[in-house]
Every structure is written in C-alpha cells, then in structure tokens.
Amino acid sequence: MKKVLLLGSTGSIGVNTLDVIRNFKDKFEVFALTANSNIRLLSEQIEEFNPKFAVIKNEDKFDDLKNLVSGNCKILSGEQGLIEITKNGDYDILLSSLVGFAGLAPTIESIKRGKRIALANKETLVAAGAIVMNLAKKFNAEILPVDSEHSAIFQCLVGEDVKNVEKLIITASGGPFRTLTLNDLHQVSVEQALNHPNWNMGNKVTIDSATMMNKGLEVIEAHWLFNLPKSKIDVVVHPQSIVHSMVEFVDGNIKAQLSLPDMKLPIQYALTYPERLKSNYVNTHFPSLKELSFYEPNLEKFKCLQLAFDVMEQGGTAPCILNAANEIAVEKFLNKQIGFTQIAKLIENSLNEININPIVDFETILECDRQTREISKRFN
C-alpha cells in the first residue's frame, strides 16, 4: 500500500489523480490532500478518501473548511501548512500538481526526504531545474514526469541508454489558434483562448497552450529531466494529440508513445512505475483516427516558444524570469488587462529589463522570481 500526498487535489490533474486512485484502492491510499481555495470540492474529496491531513492554502477559507468536514482529518492552512506536510508527513509518493512557481518549495522539501515525486508542476523545473535535479540526485529521490509529453519520452527511454539518444521529439497540439494568422491573433478573446481543442485543463496551462509557451516550458523541462542539450530537443506540431512524444536514437530508430489523450494514463504510470496496472480509460481505435499529421511550429506567430528557446541559450536565471513574467502576463490576459499578443511582449520586456544572474541557487531564484513579478506587473 503506497501513501500519496496530493498537492493541488481540486485542479484538473488532482481530480484525475483521484480517479486513478479510486480504481486501485488496494494499492494506494491518500495520505493528504491540498487545495488553494475550492473548499466545496476539497471537503467532498476528504469525505470520500478519508486522508489524515488536508491543507487549505487560502487561510481565509480555513474556518469554512473546518465547518464542512466531519471525522478526524486534521486541517492545516497556508504556505506553512504545505511545507509542514511535505517536510514531516508520513507518505511514499508526492504528486505535485500545483500551478506555477508556488510548487517549488514543497517539492524541494519532499526531494530532501528521498520520496518519489510524480511531477505535474513544470514551472518547478523551468525556474530551478539545476537545483531540483542536483537535490534529487543527492537525496536519491525519483522524479517521474506526469506531463504527457515527458511521460511519453520517459516510457520510450525505459531500457535505453540516454547516450544513444539522437533527439527528443516533443509533440504540440498547436492549441486553438494553430491555423490563425499573426494578425488574427491580435483580436482573440480570453474565451477563445480557453477553448483548447484536445485537452481539458486548468486556465494557466490552457492559455500557455494557446501561446505555445506551454511547449517552451516543456522543452526546458525535458532538458533538465533527461539531461540533454537544447540541440537535441525538437518540437513538432501534431494537432491530433495521439503521439505524445518520440525519441530518435543514433541508429535512426524512433520510438513513440501513443494513445487517445487522457491525463489518467501518464498519472497512473507515474504512480505505478515500473509496474503497469490494467485500466480502461481510453480505447485507441486506429481506423477511427484516420490521420496523424505533423507540421513545423511557426516561431514568428508563436513568439513565446522562441523566447523559451532563447532563455535556454542564456541560462542562469533567464528561465526563471521567463516563467515569472509569463505567470504575470497570463494573469493579466485572463483579467482582460492585456491582449493575447501582448503576453509575449510583456515577457520580452521583462527579459530585457532584468539582469540575468549566471549563478543559480535557491535564494537567487526566490529573489529573481520576486523581482520579476514586481517589474513585469508594471508592463502592459
């Protein structure tokens, strides 16, 4: 029986994770659940899964949550509660699906305890990849990707030597605006950007998909996870989202991982690896797929993807600046304070304005994140 600490249980990945656990109640138990502010759903989850602890990040909701929950689940709150539970809790697997930079500190606490980290929070590796991977090595913590592309690559690499990799080929759906012109992009609304063709996800990652920043963040994530340089990572647009990514080896052979899109597949794999357990989430029927197509990404139209390639080249704190500025830009776009194409502009301005520090330690990253947020809030 493995005990799971689920950070971000009321988001899309969190809900899917609980669906997986519901199927394997003899293999997994929920040790703790955490949520930002959705106390209604969190209390239902506590009722069903009976965790020992729950953390509500928004402290104002603490009393309301306590009133909703009966039984003996202990409730903590705030950032402090998240750190407390990851640092001292009795669990085997941390599934981190927090959104943004907020996922970094609790993930590090868990790495320091040598836990299995099922990582859905890509911003952690983007902002602090060197720190996270070094600590994971030092403390013998396994990092298993939950992102579908990275899970695909991870699965293709089982039994292989990374030395023999010629290229990682990361697929991208291209998002809802794949076929629009750059001119059309100036006009798109928040509602259009939130309407992803293949995946049903939270707001932040859905907007990131529409700008293709999501793919940029995933390239940086792949660089750290698989310890490969930028020159060995390609992006290809694949609108059907059936091939979740591929690995080309030095001898020209290519392995791919395919299925109908459903996040429960990579989530389950991260929880059960190296085992595979029987499930029936999807039925991938090739004749009804009819066509799988592939295109070059348009870096002029999707500037965010180009910016992500650029910051990898720059190194140091550049990816941390990109990440923080993007979080601010997405928030502003969702609040209708800036237009869609201003997202890339705001990030570019932040990268030009803020000095890139070549040294990356935890304090530098925290300060860089804080400073970038402060400065990029002023841009529009």
Ligand code: MG
């Ligand atoms: Mg992904």
